[in-house]
Amino acid sequence: MTDPVAQSEQLLRAVRRAEPIDDIEEALAALDPDELAATLDDDEPRLAFWVNVYNAAVQRALDENPDQYEDRRTFFGKPLVTVAGESLSLDGIEHGILRRSYSKYTLGYVRSPFRDAFHDQQAVSERDPRVHFALNCGAESCPPVAAYSRDRVDGQLDLATGGYLERTVEYDRAAGRVTVPRVMLWFRGDFGGKDGIYDFLRRYDQLPAGVRPSLSYHDWDWSLRLGKYADLEREESPQP
Template sequence: MTESPSYVLESGSPAGISRALLNAVRVETPVDGHLEALARASHDDLEPIRADEETGLAFWLNLYNAATQLLLEERPGLFESRIRFFRAAAITVAGVDLSLDDIEHGIIRGRKSKYGLGYLPRLEPTGLPAGYQLGRDPRIHFALNCGAASCPAIRFYEPETIDSTLEEATRTSLESTVEYDADRNRVVVPRVCLWFLGDFGGRSGIRSLLAAHELIPPDSSPKLRFASYDWTKARRMFLE
């Protein structure tokens, strides 16, 4: 007897399903079919997101942002305790319940702790094989939306254009938050740059990023100051 095709392959590519889920969240249409496809997917179904970094990154960024919005809608009280909110089961992939922390720190950041300024390994397993882990890209901190007012706007990520979309997300976020004071030789940057200092390559890496986006003069070395973070709950921050 011929084995029937998997649910995911009948419904579309894994990256396509994650994008469709995020769009369903945006326009407030049913999401159950997309959630079921992701939950029932086999590791073979999900091979494209392990084989190609861009495909994997697009998949997980869309999935994280969709899962956050669903968690805020279905269990809004959790947001009162950030520890509980980020550790709660948010979405199921290949039969594994994943929290927002699992997706961000266990997969997207390549199993790095959320503590220790981005330099320490994450000890907690996600439940998925190590092959799902990605290499660290500091631009993801301008793409992930955890439901707080200081989070960046939610965009849609496609494997073919993810580099340019991440660049745009980073540029937009930095331009709206960075404050450079030449007289005092200092620059105020988003708080996430401190929380994940190691992801950015340390303070020199942050300055290089700012210079690349023409927010500080080339070869300058201003003192870094880190803005406070507004944790006010803010749902549905989709880029129009």
């Protein structure tokens, strides 16, 4: 069986280069779900695979028809990509698989009682808040798109997260306030609550030890922005 993570990287790179993707999409659709779950045998390859698939689906769909983005609720909720015989929406990939079916409406604290069997089969074993700095839904405020690999995804997620936080976090010592990305509010539970957010900021050198400033959140710019790619292997800046 061809490594599905490698296939997902090929898909994303082909989308980036505006190359044909029919053969890759057909191969992903033809995967066996049991074999896929077994091959993506822990959270690292699952993170890499599903982040790549999500980002490729967004870029392809909105490049073909950017008007879809005007009704984002419908866009995120409708099937956009087929993997292992399952027609999947962006919400299904993000919240069902990458966030273990935690609702997007409860600040990340409540798991949905109405779960999908395929999502459960393919889901990561633990939520990793770094995915919020890897997934790109098409908005200006989203992080850049990068290809994640099976063997390097942990370090790549650290690079992506550190870079995004460096560009967006604002700590005002005099005012006793730190302003952070809005995803930290929307998905607070993914970060472990407020205490977890402070720990996360310290982990990425965005907050000194021993301080607990008030939290505020940047507004989210939903303006459509496609083609914002980065090469994490080379630690390049996002394309302007």
